[in-house]
Amino acid sequence: MKFKSGDAILGLFVIAIIFLIIIPLPDTILSILLILNISIAAMILMSALFSKEPLDLSLFPTLLLLTTLFRLGLNIASTKLILQNGDAGKVVQTFGEFVAGGKLVIGIIIFIIITIVNMQVITKGSERVAEVTARFTLDAMPGKQMAIDADLNTGFIDEAEAKKRRKKIQDEAAFFGSMDGASKFVKNDAVVGIFITLVNIIAGIIIGVVMKQMEFTDALQKYTVMTVGDGLVSAIPSLLISIATGILVTKTASEDSMSNVILGQIAYSPVVLYVVGIVLIIFGLLTPMGALTTLPMAAIWFFLAYRMSKLSKVQAVEEELASEDEEVGEIRKPENVISLLQVDPIELEFGYGMIPLADVNQGGDLLDRVVMIRRQIALELGSIVPIVRLRDNIQLPPNAYSIKIKGIEVAKGEILFDHYMAMNPGYVEEEIDGIATTEPAFGLPALWITEAQREKAEMRGYTVVDCPSIVATHLTEVIKRYLHELLNRQDVQTLINNVNETHPTLISELTPKLLSIGDIQKVLANLLQEGVSIRDLVTICEVLADYATSIKDTDVLTEYVRQGLARAISKRVFGAGTNKVITLDPAIEQQIMEHVQHTEQGAYIALDPKTIQVIVNQLKKEINKLTSIGLQPIILTSPIVRIYFKQLTMQYIPDLTVISYNEVEQNVEVQSIGMVSIV
Numbered sequence: 001m002k003f004k005s006g007d008a009i010l011g012l013f014v015i016a017i018i019f020l021i022i023i024p025l026p027d028t029i030l031s032i033l034l035i036l037n038i039s040i041a042a043m044i045l046m047s048a049l050f051s052k053e054p055l056d057l058s059l060f061p062t063l064l065l066l067t068t069l070f071r072l073g074l075n076i077a078s079t080k081l082i083l084q085n086g087d088a089g090k091v092v093q094t095f096g097e098f099v100a101g102g103k104l105v106i107g108i109i110i111f112i113i114i115t116i117v118n119m120q121v122i123t124k125g126s127e128r129v130a131e132v133t134a135r136f137t138l139d140a141m142p143g144k145q146m147a148i149d150a151d152l153n154t155g156f157i158d159e160a161e162a163k164k165r166r167k168k169i170q171d172e173a174a175f176f177g178s179m180d181g182a183s184k185f186v187k188n189d190a191v192v193g194i195f196i197t198l199v200n201i202i203a204g205i206i207i208g209v210v211m212k213q214m215e216f217t218d219a220l221q222k223y224t225v226m227t228v229g230d231g232l233v234s235a236i237p238s239l240l241i242s243i244a245t246g247i248l249v250t251k252t253a254s255e256d257s258m259s260n261v262i263l264g265q266i267a268y269s270p271v272v273l274y275v276v277g278i279v280l281i282i283f284g285l286l287t288p289m290g291a292l293t294t295l296p297m298a299a300i301w302f303f304l305a306y307r308m309s310k311l312s313k314v315q316a317v318e319e320e321l322a323s324e325d326e327e328v329g330e331i332r333k334p335e336n337v338i339s340l341l342q343v344d345p346i347e348l349e350f351g352y353g354m355i356p357l358a359d360v361n362q363g364g365d366l367l368d369r370v371v372m373i374r375r376q377i378a379l380e381l382g383s384i385v386p387i388v389r390l391r392d393n394i395q396l397p398p399n400a401y402s403i404k405i406k407g408i409e410v411a412k413g414e415i416l417f418d419h420y421m422a423m424n425p426g427y428v429e430e431e432i433d434g435i436a437t438t439e440p441a442f443g444l445p446a447l448w449i450t451e452a453q454r455e456k457a458e459m460r461g462y463t464v465v466d467c468p469s470i471v472a473t474h475l476t477e478v479i480k481r482y483l484h485e486l487l488n489r490q491d492v493q494t495l496i497n498n499v500n501e502t503h504p505t506l507i508s509e510l511t512p513k514l515l516s517i518g519d520i521q522k523v524l525a526n527l528l529q530e531g532v533s534i535r536d537l538v539t540i541c542e543v544l545a546d547y548a549t550s551i552k553d554t555d556v557l558t559e560y561v562r563q564g565l566a567r568a569i570s571k572r573v574f575g576a577g578t579n580k581v582i583t584l585d586p587a588i589e590q591q592i593m594e595h596v597q598h599t600e601q602g603a604y605i606a607l608d609p610k611t612i613q614v615i616v617n618q619l620k621k622e623i624n625k626l627t628s629i630g631l632q633p634i635i636l637t638s639p640i641v642r643i644y645f646k647q648l649t650m651q652y653i654p655d656l657t658v659i660s661y662n663e664v665e666q667n668v669e670v671q672s673i674g675m676v677s678i679v
Contacts, residue, residue, distance in 0.1 A: 078230045088229070179248070201224055351401070358390055370390065419451075420451070432460060433447075519554055536565065544561065559643050584635070589637065592645060615676065622674040641660075
């Protein structure tokens, strides 16, 4: 651990405070320390006054503890000198005689007033403000965190700024929580100050009369002056720090200085100052106060109002010129052209009628749903989902939306506000009236129904969803469909770095020795394209490290990875009991393998179009048999054929599930109820 000289000085300072209580001090050193105490209190007050926000003094609770301890140590040291010598130095004597005006009663009254104001007004108010602020800060933390996630998701801020804001929220909660308790230091310090003062007066009189054989009035005069001076010299720094505490807990974040903010908020218009000046003149003329008393102050307010009016006009002209210069400068900047060339990975554009769904102030939760979509897909498929850019588009119909991938529209839909979408799951006997439509994510027939029909539809067995859920579901399915295109090399590098933290040997063996980041990206993209999760990246890298020594074809490597993920694939594809599948005629498999052409860019099937059409037609017939009885079509092939048959059917039936025998777990029961063959 690196030890700095500043840390040593701080440690010695804390220890020295303890020694103040034990070791008697000469009155000269005590006077210097009392001046130091006042200086520190004034410095803390000025720092609190000129800080931009409370967190600028995040260690203020600790400073409060240290200064309180220092002040009590000085109190005890001065008490020793007062009771032993009847003299605690020039500083204490000056406060007792000069500040109190040489009169004991006045000194005692000033001390009591300062203590009561400090304890009951400033400290008690600061404590209450800190308590309420801490409570509201903690209650607001979830909402602030969601707002940060929403801004990050829409691209308003980057990841670094999001981390900075989250840390600030945590620091604010910790700060106000600490201030809630730290305020009691000053409050209890004031109570102890009163107690020490009473003890000093009573004990001083007893010592003076009994031990030093002084007259009662002389003892009262001498020890009371010193005691009151000691109380005042401690109470004033305590008052300064209490004021600093109050300023800090009531301060809000501001980019401008506090003086400008106060002046701008109290006297934000020259009219305010003119009215104040007129009121003072009226008081001077119509009351015994007299014009000579009020006119000078009224003249000052009139002068400030005139200056403010003049400055506001100049500032308005300067701001107008500055904005024009800024616009011209922005147009001339070459970076503006560069920024226009950027393409967002995912965009959700919507018409102006859908703005309430995205506006938090109008109760919209679309931004929060988008955040949850990214998290859901990351957990389900293990891939990094890019930020989804949300923006309104006046060119779209009011209730329409468009989903774009890399700037190109890939899906769109339209909703009906104040309505719900009802879908028949297939067993509804009694239908309900509504506006016929199509569910945008899966293309299922549906109905638009009103709020009044919602309960009736749910009772009859319909699946009823609201408008935000429709958009969110559609967006989720589109992102899943194109996630393999959105996975870039930088994302893969981030995923690899994550694995490297726990499996450095595996990663050092795999890349860049055996495979480049681009090769790993192709394998992961192949898996995502067929809906296979890449969350178990350790297993994927293990398989790649095993086979990449002899195989460089990423498509073939993908097949070996799929076999390594057989348990996960079987869990996703098959259910309990016997699973119905479609198999391929060995003749078709043989024909496919005979027409595989290998090139440097990969392998492809060189079948003639007529044969391909026959295979596809036969495949569709078998699929219709399964779908007609409500089953999901699954094609089971030999391991060597699976990849090429999937390539063959991708263009015609893109969502078809094709797996090999090696991807089926041993405990899964399958039954072939159809075979694709060439008639």
